Amino acid sequence: MSEFIPGQRWVSDGEAELGLGTILSCDFRSVTVLFAASQETRTYSVRQAPLTRVVFGAGDRIEAADGRTLTVDDTKEAKGLLIYVVETADGEYEEFPESRLADSMRFQQARDRLLTGQVDRNDWFELRYRTLHHYHRIAQHPANGLAGPRVDLIPHQLYIADEVSRRHAPRVLLADEVGLGKTIEAGLILHRLLITGRAERALILVPDSLTHQWLVEMLRRFSLHFTLLDEQQSQHSTGNPFESAQLVLASQQWLFANPHRQTQAQACDWDLLIVDEAHHLDWSPEASGPGYACVEQLAHAIDGVLLLTATPEQMGLASHFARLRLLDPERYTSLAAFEAEETGYARVAEAVDALERLPGDAADRDSVGAVIDDADSQALLDTLIDPESDDTQRDSARRQLREQLLDRHGTGRVMFRNSRRHVAGFPERHLHVTRLAPPSSYRRELRKLDRDMDYLDDLLITTGLDHPEVLLYPDAMYRAQCDASPGDTALNAEPWWQIDPRVTWLLERLTEVGRDKMLVIAHDRETASDLSEALRVLGGVQAPVFHEGLTLIERDRAAAAFADEEDGCQVLVCSEIGSEGRNFQFCRHLVMFDLPAHPDQLEQRIGRLDRIGQQHAIEIHVPVFEDSPGERLLRWYDEGMRAFDAPHGIGSELYDAFGDSVADALLDDDALAEVIADTRRFFESRLAAHEAGRDRLLEWNACRPARAQAITEAIRELDDDPALPRYVDKALDVFGVESRDLGGDIQHLLAGPHMLDGLPGLVKGEEGFSATFDRQRALARDDVQRLSWEHPLVREMMERILDGTLGNTALALLQHPAIPGGRLMAELVFRTHCPAPRHLNVGRFLPPTAVRLLLDESGANLTQKVSFGGLAKNLQKVKKAVARDLIKSRHAQLRDLLTRAEDEAENELPSIIEAAQTHMRDTLDTELARLKALARHNPAVRDAEIEALAHERRELDTAIDATRLRLDAVRVVVTVDPPE
Template structure:
């Protein structure tokens, strides 16, 4: 007779997601099952169908088709169907035939899946337990959120990210000098806030020219996919709010600031973080606000966290600096005049910190230093510290400890030091020297004719601009572009690169450079393309071209061909976009085929090579035509502002002051010496102001090196974690990802035919991506992803395991000479369950914690005697059909062991909760005490920040107190004889 009867409830072993099935009919060949919840019907052969009979036991909770629930006390069988007997939620005794069970019942919990015969592979169970273990470690690591991004470990960037991302609703100004990585700092802060749950939605507003750079930077360095929103994309959403189309929205400031309707839509959304790049361009005066400033001001009023990225304060003046601070805290920064007076007072604090370094000194000098420090402290504890420092009998160790403590106190009390972070190159250090090599060349006749006519005929410039369609002064600066744009003429019949001496000069430089890489940047895309053609035709040199007309993939290929140190191209030619957002740090020779008109763009070009960590001096090569507009511009850069020696951060101000006059002087040279002289005078004045005490104080406060070193060391531990490659190999294999070792620490990952869908960056039928575990290797290649515990691929795989059923049941065989065959053991993994809002980041104190209980069939706890790893390596797999039969035959015994295991695990819970509460209270109580003390001296500590910390502590305390254990996974182990194994 068939074991199937209409009305019985079964589940599909291969399609458990279909829910509870009902037998419709059965004959001697097939059985038909209706899965009501999914409205699917399946027909199976009666010979070994992939089905498991559902039979609940005493104590199980079940649900009826009408929605009421009951707890089973007993059951009986009537005509081949089970009838369950128990109490409902009102305490009434009821009967529920299995045919009336709810179709939607799922068997997600390990207990239900095991007892209904649903078992997974043993390696899945192993991966689940190891995932719990690694998740527990990772979430408590102080480097979480900072270790995954593809960045160099630069102290000031790590310090700022760690400090800011740890605050409630951070509102800060990132004002580092050019080239020190404000974008990276903002990306690190955003990345950590997202990973820790303190932020879920962010709006990023950047200048139109930088949208691509930000898009690429966030994706490549931080593996953050953002939605780039413009008018075309917005219109595609119809009447819906386009700002709701993604969690991370990137938009052009020019587009948004010019569109009141889109501004209203942006303001209607709930954002956790607002990031504004180049914030110093937001116009504001005490009398009136520009449209961009007004838009950001309205957003800032409702968005809790704000990051403003801006030029250094002295670049745009005190009023502009005050305007940025108003956006962060309008209550604190109400009066410009009061702010100016307050800022002057910080010179005394800076002088006091300098005096600290000299104490204890004797005589009149020592007394003056002590008075300088004493003038800016006003509490007994600080005075006692000062007495210790001044006491000549104090030990050196005591004095150093006191000096550090006093310095930290004074820096904390600096007014804008808490809301503003400013680092300079001289303070950070680690930058290479720059060497300028100027190559004067003779003007070719095709260019000389036009320049001579311009010098003779004042009206010819207007004619030239009309003829070429170029702008002034581009028409006279970029002579090859002018040549190409002039109407066809018999004298202009050959390509410009055939007669331009810069091309042959460059070929000579390439020969001299030997095997060194050479990056060439030209202003215009057509110039870059023509130059590459000239190098090929005239010198047989292959040069990949990098310009804005290429797709992202094509740019990657060009950059990769240049970056390859063994077989790559010696030279790469870029248009101006080549100086945006790319790291060519492996190269030390930069050829500026022409010069950009704006100082910031010049510095941006040099900044592609001149970066922290560059191992060689930067060799800057500038070919220039004698007495040409380019030669005059070179003089203004070199003599007026030392632009080639180091970045100074004041080029924009100098260009605003002298740019128009300079453009006129480029043609005839009239007034050029005076312009250079005045530029130099303003330049020297601004440098002197930059070195004032206020700025030195900001620099000291922008990086606390002891803390930065601690963060860097924690990241290195993450990087060197030996468990990561082992875990990655196992996870990729189980999830069906093909991994090919390419050598040189590189892997190519591609979706395998059996890959589980939805893994980031991997789609069946597509080529996948190249990755590495090495930070150094990833930094050298833009097209290589860096795999870490924080990479989206690993987080997705771990997340699926932790939130799903994968591997939460298993059955294995164990052969052991000391254990008779037929014995049963259960390996139970319980997990802490503590519901709490994601924003609390509870995991830093109590991440999901595994409690492992290993019981023999008598209920004896063997957990302390047999380790997980030691047991796992001796287990053998078993076929699913055999596993289901074994479980079916031991149902009652398994239920008893599950209950016994729960009691054993509960004994561990109090100590887990107590340890978590201790960690939380120690951390938050110390931070709250520090901020309360600081708030008495520094008004930049907001009342809402203090209250938020109190509320967070109370919420965490309640959440941790409510922690419970739940069964996460269970493995049944059956001993066998040697012959059976």
Template sequence: MSDFSPGQRWISDGEAELGLGTILNCDARSVTVLFGASQETRTYSTRLAPLTRVAFGSGDRIQSAEGWQMTVDDTKEIDGLIVYIGEDDKGELCELPEARLADSMQFDQARDRLLTGQVDRNDWFDLRFRTLHHYHRIEQNPALGLAGPRIDLIPHQLYIADEVSSRQAPRVLLADEVGLGKTIEAGLILHRLLLTGRVERALILVPASLTHQWLVELLRRFSLSVTLLDEQQSQAHGDANPFEAGQLVLASQDWLFANAHRQQQAEACEWDLLIVDEAHHLEWSEDEVGPGYACVERLSGATEGVLLLTATPEQMGLASHFARLRLLDRDRYSDLEAFRAEEQGYVAVAEAIDALGDVDGPLDAGARDTIGAVADDGDSQALLATLSNPECSLEQRQQASAQLRDQLLDRHGTGRVMFRNSRRHVGGFPERRLHVDKLELPSSYRRVLRRLARDEDYLDELLIETGLDHPEVMVYLDGMYSALTEDPLNAEPWWQFDPRVTWLLERLTEMGDDKVLVIAHDRETAQGLSDGLRVLGGVQAPVFHEDLSLVERDRAAAAFADDEDGCQVLVCSEIGSEGRNFQFCRHLVMFDLPLHPDQLEQRIGRLDRIGQRHAIEIHVPVFEGSPGEKLLRWYQEGMDAFSAPHGIGNDLFDAFGDDLAESLLDDEALEEVIGETRALFDAKLAERDAGRNRLLELNACRPERVESVKEAIVELDEDRALPRYLDQALDIFGVDSRELGNDLTLLSPGSHMLDGLPGLVKGEEGFTVTTSRSRALARDDVQRLSWEHPLLREMMGRILDGNMGNTALALLKHPAIPAGRLMAELVFRTHCPAPKRLHLNRFLPPTAVRVLLDESGANLTDKVSFTGLSKNLKKVKKAVARDLIKSRHDQLRDLLDSAEAEAQRELPTIVEAAQVRMRQTLDNELTRLEALAQRNPSVREDEITALRDERQALDQAIEGTRLRLDAVRVIVTIDDDSA
């Protein structure tokens, strides 16, 4: 049946995706094949045709061109064509000539591919089995979704991400103080929900000024590519809804909130998660609702998951804070006055938790009364009795104290819907040291300031003449000078006479090799300063500003970060204080001062981050008697702005910004503004330290829980299997890798690379990677390879979802086994269809069941390991492999059937273990939530209902688990001569 005859069915060895082919005609030289399903015709040389005859045997299921199916019992041959004999789905005896087989029949399954002679490389089979093993292991790791991103392992961020992403349809307010990483927390939550399948589509709304920062953060830290949508992009979609253009859509609030049509389009889409940054800008009162708030309210009402981000949840008062919570749970937060009354009770709860701090001895009467006032149920009273009993041991009191503390935190306050950490609570931040140098005003600046002091009308003239704003024209004197210069090309540049430039050159000499970040208000000042440093001091200082492309910014930042060959100084415009981490640097030079306290804190926050090992040295040059010096006094004396972030600078600026601008030339008025600012500053601090904030800080990070999460992440970080798997996978997928030293590797497209791998395009350069978390954190231009990186997920997905490596044939030389003996190594895999949102893999990821049989059907699985067998196998040419398979068809069919029966014995144990894991996890959480809902109205009823439904759906899905053949390798023994 190996001779070609018209009407016979064959498949292409190299293009199996073409489907089943039919011989149209043949002669002594060539054969022509029509592949009906793909409407392709191929002509091959008769002698070298890469074709395999399709011949089914007893037990195989086949499909006719008319769509009905039959199970083959027997075959006969008529004029070189096979006629299949068997039973159809009704049990009736029938015949089906091979010419009438369905063209669309695919041979993706391992059994079909093997029996039709389609075999892959032996190393592909190895990779498939190892992929299944690693995928099973990783999917069950409790740190899945948290281990891959390029982040420091900061406890409060990990706790919040783990807690929120574990909930049913999380709806929370992330309200950490400035610099504590709300964007990272939101990114971690999003990344984990995407990876676990709970979220497929997300809409991210941020202020226009932060769109670039979010774009960069999501790409660099989380390897998430988002669709950045604006009006121009939207119009490019014509009449189509632009919000359907991507799974993750990032849009400017300023644009969306001003465009009713685009709002309707956004609301017409189905979103799984809505993220809104700077949520305190959404305006709401009982009498009036702002357009931004109204838009978010409609979107949040139609979206299950909502994350609101704000560093200042009460910036506009308690009503504003209530408005944010109202977006998360309209039923729970329906009455502002009731919320005000509820807030008053949090002080008592905070005091009770503080009273639990000392358990060395029995509680005194005062502490007992304080706790007893809020411990209002039997469980709490029993724990309180243990703490008060002198007969109880220290260990008993410690356990009771921990349990009672957790109960009070769970049952009181807004801790389930709001997370807020402060620096004083988190700790680990460096000291800040301010160094002020007062310089003499150059004459070019002094003349203008003197005239401003004498002539009140001159300020208006100056604003018109320079085009600058008030008070920028007084604070940024170099900008004023440049704007007033009539002939800029021939005039002396400001950096030639400005003493701050020579002052900076002297400081750079004093600092030796230390890195120095310099930030100036605008791009022109930064560029001029860079010119001045080069011309006057021979110092090469790259400039980092908003007009640079993303690649140019990366290069500048990388040059600054390089310890060996990099530059000492980086000069930034204000954008340099947004979204970049220069934690490796400890010297910050504020060449001028920003006008807003939040921008001041953003500048310092580029260096002052958790994990910074050195004190932050802040250097500020000011001109004596200038408006800049008065602005410095307001920051220092009015709000102690340089010592630590307080999170209330925006409140103070709103209250006194206009008065401050008017007092920059009036010493008496300045004293009054500073005094009033300090009074409000102290009052705001006292208010911040009240009961509810204390409760929130205590609830925002549970150390014992986050420690287990960190251990799971470190386990994946230090996984020795990852580099070995990477080497094998990259080689098979055709990706070239070149070691660069310092744990860095350059990945680039190879000449035979498979298409569609993330970040790798044929003809382009590729990218640099590292598996080291610390190395990736130090280099923005280096990607961190982990089990969660898109490249690895893509390669693993292609292997597991496709047929790559699901058949193979290899030779084995063994002195104890005669030549010509057959073995079959089969890998079965659990199959459990379930919606992605159930995240079934945490309890039952695809699980491999390996079966190794000899030709007599004896089970050798426990005697011969996969690794031990694989390293002794030898490859064989495909043509030889096809001939071997063809000669052993009947024997292989019997082994396939026997192996399936052996594998089925393992299934009940796998299913039972998965059900136990699922029930233990969800039953405990369900019991906790049901009890908690009795006392804390922040636990939503729909959250409990969703958890019950999920448990039921998971139970049914796991119960329906089946095994299917995933891959098979035929092994033929050979003697020494054959080798």
């Protein structure tokens, strides 16, 4: 039992957070201690006081009350109080009484905690070592950042995410066809950048109708919590509302219309900007729309930019150029130059085709030779055509030359576009057309138009509708005429849906499809609302309506009611916005109540159902009136461009070329036949041109199968990692999380009574969440989260362990017949510390690395003879009080072992640094050489990107070279004699 003397410094064994205590008084029964830093006073029984005397030895660093940091050189004692001889920062020596130690001293480091008697449980120590091992392993894994999201492993999406997220400040256009998963690609890229530290702040701008969908998608699939910012929330912010969160989601319509909020958004430091439906940004060589101007300002200030559009050329080549100009204004300066550049891609595509036939004939050799102009490529071509080359050499040369051609030509580096021709898993489409007799009110108007074309001008004035909408949407024309002439008895007083046979037809179709879901899309918002009411009144069918006039919550409720398999509605009625952004691949019946005027909108409608994950053929139902403008438009789509068969990506070109002619031919069958014939010829020629040129290059470049397969296999390796369930089970137990098996590889996690606070998704008194390690089970059930090394709960537990003190000290007993009792061993774990900015992601090359040492009391190194696992399974736990007494009795011996261990560990550091430097240099030097070679051929490689990579390499070189080792954890092992 220690003698307590007023003025001595002690630390509480059970409440180390109180800081350094000072003995105030002591008698035969009790001792009173003041913890000045926390303003607490404690009184303990002298016999059982949970206190440890604080004694520092030579070499220890201590904190003085005046803020100085001093190094202990020697220790003296006077009347039971310690006086340290310390060295100051100036190299001078002075005497320093223990009373002048800082009250706020915390013992966080393993050495200090051990020597002050603060020991943790053995299973905590073992969990800490395992955590360091797994953290090191996962940080360098090629699937790190891509394995955690709850998504299907679709090769083209994984390839794009891997390729783009590896780049410094990626600036790309994600332009996959509808249904191929651009949102998932963007989410994967963002997720990896966040996980690896390459990004910390992101701003996502989406159409107002999609804000809540993006919010839910980022949370459900990627476990990313975004703040949805709008005007109401912004007004509640005391400062810049965009500074209120790291991840912000905002409506384009709101931000584009508010210059003040734009200024605030531009004032923030963002790492990544994501803009969905980017084809809506208006630009021409003469002027920019407000949305384009806003994004242009943001893109100028933000290093990373992702633009998403399923129709990169929806408004023509100028629109496509405008998107690329946002990404790289220095590269894309002239629309005319860009148009000229587009014409050269056919030669490159022909050369890539010819590669597959080489050595082939002279024409193939000339085709490839015409597009290469450097020695490396020429050497590869020579190998290919050399008769002395074997198959292995030719295959290698062909692969390398193909990669070079795809890398160096075209916009493939800044634009990724996959099409269904190269992606499997899409269903067939079946078109069902029903021709109906128009009601008398509609027929009367058509007859007037047939007799007198001037009547069309009158209709445009009377209804306020545009041409050709006034012809294509007779219900809208009928409503407008009723509103314009409420007293005209020639007009029916009935609502349009009581006279329109398409409503009765729709009710019949709903009966025919049984329990199958049916999505109905109409061009006009009022038509959609009226149609929902008509189904309820005429057929007793509850049909939620989905249009731009609803609030986000109302839209989400309508979509949720439609998606519910058990109690949901059979039909959902949408206005045109139902064809953008929302995905309904659980439904296979699509009713086009009318037809849109633009072929791209037609494809967007079908794309809501025709997506990866659709399990059935798409049944497209179109009711048209006989000999009507709607039927003629249907013929143009079907016969002129096969629009209902599959997406082809040239709808905009066809609309630009023939849209006006079609509008003029909606009342003339002869004129329509001519337009259809011209459209078909143009369609087939443009399709062939796209096949031959840029589109083929883009599609080849958008997914390299070998790399896609490699990253897919890497993710599956982490999915099947047997260490993950074992680790999570142990960590949940240590952190006080209860787990209940629900069967089917699903468990329910909830906060236990002693759970550590602040774990994601777990709050004491709340129900917790269900989780599984199985990807497919998580995909099948929205209510089940997927546990992975990247899940927020797992990451939080790992980071708390590594950043905190949990398990960094322990003491255990070892009973072994070959080792006499009373011997001492120290198991020490050192960890590399590399002080580098987070954005460098130094963990790719040098994650926290453990150096384990096992020394006996003589200082002999037993590390290679006794493994961590082998030792751990033979250890016995010991009560904390006994552990503290054992440590106190071996203070001097432990200090000596700790000092020896530091010298031993330092011997391991050079080889760790050298391996990391070699890995970093091999990786970045190769990529730097590749970029420089590309830049000589492809101006899409920005000088800023090359310089940024070179600068990153220099910074990494310096950071890795400055790596040091520090003691992370220590376990004292005391041998005991076996029982007789």
